[in-house]
Amino acid sequence: MKLAVLMSDYRTGSDIVDRLSAEKLGIILVGNGVYHAAAKEGGKACPILEKKADFYALTEDFESRGFTADKLDSRVKAVNYGDLVDLIFNDYEKVIWL
Amino acid sequence: MKLAVLMSDYRTGSDIVDRLSAEKLGIILVGNGVYHAAAKEGGKACPILEKKADFYALTEDFESRGFTADKLDSRVKAVNYGDLVDLIFNDYEKVIWL
Amino acid sequence: MATKKLAFVVRSLPYKTEASRLALTHAISSQTVEIYLNDGDLVEASISYVGDGVFNILKNQQAGKHYGITTNEGHAKNTLLLDLKVLICKEDLDKFGLTEENLVMDAEDLGGDMRANIVSYNEIQKEMETADHLLFC
């Protein structure tokens, strides 16, 4: 399946993502999920970014929290709400919110 | 200080509890915090119970979730809402909610 | 004439928030959805419990006695009474040391025939793959 995961939290949900598998998997960081792309703990990027998936972060949400696109982990692509609509309709078949 | 911590969540807040220090520390498990006393992962009790503190769990809340007092870790004492009021007023000076 | 398959996946703890309770009540409402659809069209809901979500189906929840609300246990029983497909992740039960005895496995006392299925995560993954839409909570 082609699955888009909207990840909206920083401290919960990783246990679920770890197990998800899909032929095509997109992880879209929204809300407080953007800290997965923008924050480092002890100098290390978030382990979730090791997952085999395409990563996106919502511009409106990381900018709201004081980050700019150049602060994101290089594996993560910035998208806006319009892009997100296209991703959901064109690139994936199913969408979940964590 | 004499500090009572009402711990209401299972998956967040432990980072804060780890650092708290008080001459007299009470950790009172309420809401989903009761899983710290009632759930075991991989056969192991929750690490938070290693903390030097007096532990309590709210009877109304663990019973609501399907546990009985005999299922609680032996370090944890069952209390009801009336006992909780007495603990807050008589045994501790400050109360926080996590 | 078509059937759409919805897979509800309960992964959060009960009670603190509304997430899992409302997932169950919405899944149950698949039984009355026909009034909105054309003849022969159907919406079919399954429910899978994974991760912390398995705590939703512990037996003997006393939330009615203490807080005056229906329990998630009661809702889970209703899903079985109404013949919804229910999957419970075995690996997560093992992790928490839970067994059939601890869980709502049927609604026999209410006259239901359906039993919940304890399955490996792979089966839940398959359920997700064959569903038209996924509803996590």
Next chain:
Amino acid sequence: MATKKLAFVVRSLPYKTEASRLALTHAISSQTVEIYLNDGDLVEASISYVGDGVFNILKNQQAGKHYGITTNEGHAKNTLLLDLKVLICKEDLDKFGLTEENLVMDAEDLGGDMRANIVSYNEIQKEMETADHLLFC
């Protein structure tokens, strides 16, 4: 004539919930509380940022532009403008690789004199000990 000391401790991330935003606005309201108190009585609020809470005071929050709401950055600046004591946990900044440059440290642009203090967790622990009440969020 007495002063009661309240220590607000911000430990949660901004925005997803109301917790930290409302802590800041309530702390600020200590400035107008006298209308409810006897002459000479005071309520004094301090604010400490610990753990994930340090992300509340990042600079350049664009929530106004994107969502039409005032930012936590703005509220944090107001606490400094109004001379509230502000403590930021150094160990947590180090953990996240954050420095003064990233943070709201003063309200100079608005005419404020007060600066936030980056301190070790021990200092925040002392603040908690000398306060009459603790308000975590």
Next chain:
Amino acid sequence: MGKLTIGTFSSLVGSMSLDFAVKLSEAAVKKGHKVDFWMSGNATMLAKKGQKAFKDYSFLSKTLQEMLATGNFNITACEACAEARGYHKEDCPDGFQRKSMDWYLASTFEADRVLHIGGD
């Protein structure tokens, strides 16, 4: 053009999850898609008339009315959830509907995509 059904269970003010759902709907409607927006549980807070705009809180009524005007946006509250919160028929904003939960399930039948925002 497709149809997106969004189910929301979050709270209005202070929970940015509900803001997210509204902004996503807006972006979808702008691109010509149809959106069904279901409010259950605490998300029914959106379904109360007379909300005042304050700068500290998100204020979503205006965006919702603009979307309704396009004819491609349908917003419906769980009736029981609303009544439990003391919201009666006369509290319901213009253009909003109130239905039972099966409305949401029915909406998914013809939806191309479903986003169920279950968390609070």
Next chain:
Amino acid sequence: MGKLTIGTFSSLVGSMSLDFAVKLSEAAVKKGHKVDFWMSGNATMLAKKGQKAFKDYSFLSKTLQEMLATGNFNITACEACAEARGYHKEDCPDGFQRKSMDWYLASTFEADRVLHIGGD
């Protein structure tokens, strides 16, 4: 006998944190303590008249009215938070007050214990 000030910022229905705050108040009032109960943010959902009892949702109005009758319980909503949600004066249940945030801070002045329930 002491005074307990509880500040609540959670949601009414479905969030058991608010149920907790009400049950704790009830237990304290029964023991003869005074309780000031502050509702801010989404907790102002308690401050809406006409809530209907459903078995799926907690229904706290009755307990609150019983506590008010004792004279040892004071319940006050943040006025701006209420207005942001479309709750006006006429929506406020009998015996409830509406004030600005400094009321909460003032209440802590004479409180023996303060419980600030900040999370949602």
